[in-house]
Amino acid sequence: MNMQIEIDQIDKYYGAYHALKSVDVRIPQGQFVALVGPSGCGKSTLLRTIAGLETISSGAIRIAGADVSSAPPRQRDLAMVFQSYALYPHKTVAGNMTYALRLKGMNRAQARARAEEIAAITGLEKLMDRYPRELSGGQRQRVAMGRAIVREPQAFLFDEPLSNLDAALRVHMRAEIRKLHDRIGATSVYVTHDQIEAMTMADHVVVMRAGVIEQQGAPLDLYDRPVNRFVAGFIGSPAMNFVPARVGDDGGHVILDLPGSPRLTFDGHRPAGEAVIVGLRPEHLIPGTGDNALSLPIANVERTGSATFVRTATDPDVMIAANDRLAGVTTGTITVTIRPELIYLFSPETDGALRTG
Amino acid sequence: MLRDERLSQYALLTVALALVATYLFPVYWMYVTALKSGNEIVAWPPTFWPADPDFAAAEVWERLQMATYMKNSVIIAVGVTLIVVTLGTGCGYALARVRSRWMDVVLFAILMMQVLPSSLMITPIFVAFSQIGLLDYPRTAVILAQAAKVLPFYVVLTRATFIQVPKELEEAALVDGNSRIGAFLSINVPLARNGILVAALLIFLQSLGEYVYSRSLIQARAFQPATVGLQSFMGPNTSDWQGVMTYAAIYVTPIILFFVLLQRQIVSGLTSGALK
Numbered sequence: 001m002n003m004q005i006e007i008d009q010i011d012k013y014y015g016a017y018h019a020l021k022s023v024d025v026r027i028p029q030g031q032f033v034a035l036v037g038p039s040g041c042g043k044s045t046l047l048r049t050i051a052g053l054e055t056i057s058s059g060a061i062r063i064a065g066a067d068v069s070s071a072p073p074r075q076r077d078l079a080m081v082f083q084s085y086a087l088y089p090h091k092t093v094a095g096n097m098t099y100a101l102r103l104k105g106m107n108r109a110q111a112r113a114r115a116e117e118i119a120a121i122t123g124l125e126k127l128m129d130r131y132p133r134e135l136s137g138g139q140r141q142r143v144a145m146g147r148a149i150v151r152e153p154q155a156f157l158f159d160e161p162l163s164n165l166d167a168a169l170r171v172h173m174r175a176e177i178r179k180l181h182d183r184i185g186a187t188s189v190y191v192t193h194d195q196i197e198a199m200t201m202a203d204h205v206v207v208m209r210a211g212v213i214e215q216q217g218a219p220l221d222l223y224d225r226p227v228n229r230f231v232a233g234f235i236g237s238p239a240m241n242f243v244p245a246r247v248g249d250d251g252g253h254v255i256l257d258l259p260g261s262p263r264l265t266f267d268g269h270r271p272a273g274e275a276v277i278v279g280l281r282p283e284h285l286i287p288g289t290g291d292n293a294l295s296l297p298i299a300n301v302e303r304t305g306s307a308t309f310v311r312t313a314t315d316p317d318v319m320i321a322a323n324d325r326l327a328g329v330t331t332g333t334i335t336v337t338i339r340p341e342l343i344y345l346f347s348p349e350t351d352g353a354l355r356t357g
Numbered sequence: 358m359l360r361d362e363r364l365s366q367y368a369l370l371t372v373a374l375a376l377v378a379t380y381l382f383p384v385y386w387m388y389v390t391a392l393k394s395g396n397e398i399v400a401w402p403p404t405f406w407p408a409d410p411d412f413a414a415a416e417v418w419e420r421l422q423m424a425t426y427m428k429n430s431v432i433i434a435v436g437v438t439l440i441v442v443t444l445g446t447g448c449g450y451a452l453a454r455v456r457s458r459w460m461d462v463v464l465f466a467i468l469m470m471q472v473l474p475s476s477l478m479i480t481p482i483f484v485a486f487s488q489i490g491l492l493d494y495p496r497t498a499v500i501l502a503q504a505a506k507v508l509p510f511y512v513v514l515t516r517a518t519f520i521q522v523p524k525e526l527e528e529a530a531l532v533d534g535n536s537r538i539g540a541f542l543s544i545n546v547p548l549a550r551n552g553i554l555v556a557a558l559l560i561f562l563q564s565l566g567e568y569v570y571s572r573s574l575i576q577a578r579a580f581q582p583a584t585v586g587l588q589s590f591m592g593p594n595t596s597d598w599q600g601v602m603t604y605a606a607i608y609v610t611p612i613i614l615f616f617v618l619l620q621r622q623i624v625s626g627l628t629s630g631a632l633k
Contacts, residue, residue, distance in 0.1 A: 053528050073531040080532045086525035090547045100533035151533070 003062075004029040004187040005050065005155055010059030012045060012211075019045050021211045023059075027155075027189065027204070032181050034202035035191045037234070042211040043191045047157050050189060052076050063154050074103075079148035080157040083164065085140045087132040093119075093143050094128040100151050115150055121180075122146040138169050149180065155187040162197065174201055195235050199223070207231050229277060229351040232344060238282045238309065241318045244348065247274040254278055254345070258314050262294045266343040268355050276354060279344030282309070282321035285336040287329075295335045301326065310334055387609070391602040398598045417603040425579060426586035427608070429496065430565050433582055436500035437564040441511045442557050444504075449515030450545055454524070464513065471509040475569035478506070483573055495575040499582075502570045507563055511556050518552025519545060555623050562612055583608050 005027040012020035020042050027033050035043040048054040050061060052073035060069045068076050079100075087096050097118065098111040106114070119125045122142050132140055141161065148156055158177070162170045178201045181188050192198055198205045199219040206216040207230075215222060215231045226232035232240050245254040251272045253265045270276065285294070287310075299313035303325060310320040310329070320336055345355040390398055392407040418424065452463065482502050483492075491498045522545050530540035546553070568584040575581050581589075587608065590601050616623070 051528075051532050053531065072536070073528075074534045074536060076532075077534075078532060080529065082525045082529060084523065084525050086523070086529035088526060088529070088544060099530070103534040103539075147533075157532075 002029045003027065004031075004064055005189065006060075006062040007046070007050070008060040008062065010049065010056045010061065012042075012049060012054065013057045019211050020049070020056075023208075023211075023213055025206055025213070025216065027187060029187055030185050031203045032178065032188045032190065032201060033204045033206060034198035035189065035206045035208060036193065036195055036198040037208035037214075039193060040210075041208040043193075043206075043208050044159060045211075046208070047080075047159055047189060047191045050076075050155075051078055051080050051157055077151075077154045078157055079151045079153040079155075080159065081144045081148050081161045083160040085132075085144040085161075085164075087140055087143055087147070089132050092129050092131055093124060093135075093146075096132070096143055097147050097150050100147070115146075118146050118150040122149065137165055138173070141165060141173060145177070145180070149184065153186070155189060156181075158188065158190040160192055161190075162192075163194075177201065196237060199235065205235075207234060225353070225356045226344070227353050229279070229346045229353075232279050232346070232353070232356075236281055236283075238319050238321055240344070241280045241282060241316070242346070243278045243280065243316060243318065245276050245278045247272055247276060249273075254343070256294075258294075258296065258318075260295070264294065264338065264343060265292055265340045266345065266355060267341040270345065270354060275348050277346040277348050277351075279346060280318065280338060281342065281344075282319040283323075284338050284342040285318070285320045285322075286338070287320070287322050287324070287326060287334060287336050289335050290337045292340060293335050293337045295333050297333050298329070298331055301330055384609075384613075387602050387605050390598055391606045393599060395596075395599060411599070413599055413603050414607060417600050418607065421586070421590065421600060421604055423583070423586070423604060423607060426581060426583040429580055430582035430584070430608075433496055433499055433503065433567060433571065434561050434564040436496070437503045437507065437567075438557055438561045440500065440504040441508050441560050442553070445508050445511040445556075446515055446546065446553060447541070448508075449512045450519045450541060450549075452512065452516045453519035453522075464516075467509045467512060471506070471513075475506060478502075479569055479573045482570070486574065492574065495577065495580045498574045499567065499570045502574065503564050503567050506570075507560050510563075511560050514556040514559070515549065515553055518549040518556075522548045551622065551625070558615070558619070558623070562615065565612065 003026050005025075007023055007025040007027075010020055010023050011018070023042075023046060025033070025046075035046055037043050045054060049056050052068065052071060052075075056069060060067055062068065063076055063078070088099065091099065094112060094115055097115040098106075098108075101111040101114060102108070116125070116128070119128055122145055124139075124142055124146055127135065127139060127143070132143065135143065141164075144161065161177070162173050165173060174197060177190075190198070190201060202219060204216065205219050205222055207214045207222065209230055215227045219235075222231060222235045226235060229242065233242070244257040246257075247253075247270045248255055248263065249272050251269045253263050254276060256262050256264065256278060264278070296312040296314055296318060299311045299317065301311075302309040306323065308322045308324065308326045310322065310326070312318045312320070312334070320334065342357050343355070344353065344357060346353055389405070389407060392410040392412070393404070394407075394409060394411050397404060397408060452460070479502075486492050486498050486502075491501070526544050526548070527540045530544045531537070535543065566584060567582065568588070571582050571585045572588070575585065578586075578589075583604075587601065587604055590597070590604065595601065
């Protein structure tokens, strides 16, 4: 495949602080890539090194085949949408959108015509002569998008662009950004701390922690086959339950460290007596009786209408996400079953995955 | 209880007004004296309002050659302002962007330069300027000396303004294809405009009233600014008080008007940024 952005073993130090550690990502032309991780994981730093706003200490960055490792931002031909939108307050919407075009040497009339074209796509036609301070949050977000699109850049960089919007608008814009991406056929790199955004928008998700890429791949691959406990816990909502356990005598079941020492059969085989961490996704625990069942005391029940969340009164507690109302279930014990192939096992020492779905 | 509070408020207000009145009395006396005739000025007890107001502005302007003095004052003030704005704006921006624990030390050192009194600095400046022959261009010499003196003040003021311009705006401009200097000129400077204008105005007004350097560096009367000119009319034998006061009034009135008219912009430029 034709690589649009190649990040080749880059390291970034701030003094003694190692912010990016041998980061390696390859982004094919036209792909939507999400960089996701908790705050301080280096995802924004990585995006800024791609943009050229931060220098790299070693390694190389190539955009459309050209080495830009030490090139200033203006030579990289990328467009960036900032979390704060960073609209120029002293320029109108049209002025914001034509700024980059004018710098490229396009004449005023051409630049304006081009901006009008993009404004029609992004729904900004009526706002062209307004100043950013006269716009609502959602409109500003659109201007920031329009300002990026009008450039026809090598790639789009997004730095948490939706985090300042309210929940409903965020869901709407999520779909809209993805639609625009598909329509333009551009390459996009999208930074977010919200794994749902990453999962729903991206073709390829890069999960980072403490400057290291923990895992990258297709969204559902990360969900199904996390390489370690961190990725397993980060991807999926509500988060995966982790319960310490020991592998039973036949090597095909685990005995959970929970009241009543429940046994669960899993797909595969581990050495008997091995200490493991069992990962159970809340949505894989199905209320009801049957094979591979687990009975646990209830701490509380939350009903959202579409889903019901049950938290157990155990240590560690277990979260169960059921997609039925569980009418009448409030206290006492709840019994759930889980399919053997949906049981994840992790090593307590390394946190690495021993068995995944 | 409530009544006591109100009483103490009035008492404080009275004290404040009394202090302001004391402070402004010389200004009032200047204007009033400018309007009095010779006899009334020396009359005892003094009159607080001229019995027979006498506008002598045009006559004083002619007789005391104020045109030359005012012209020199404006040349010096404009020259200082141009140099300071050209050199200081970039400096204020740079100091706003550098993040270092040494920044406080740097700012302190810069302000130190501002604290040294002109009357102390003038001796070494005079010697240095005379050695390199700058005293042959006396107004230029004053402009250079005064610019060096007020530059720190300007840098510290504009730094405060540039700090309020978000860094992302500049980064957006860089990604949009601008160079650092281009981003500075097309994004940072327009957004810091209010602060820059106010700081420049303060520098201009301060240089318009510059005295110590002009007094020492400029010998020829034709190059002296209004401050030095005014002083040359005053002395133990001064009798033309009306002329002197009219001169002072003509000189000071535009400055006061400037401040009164622009006081809102000046205060907001000093305290808050240009951004909403």
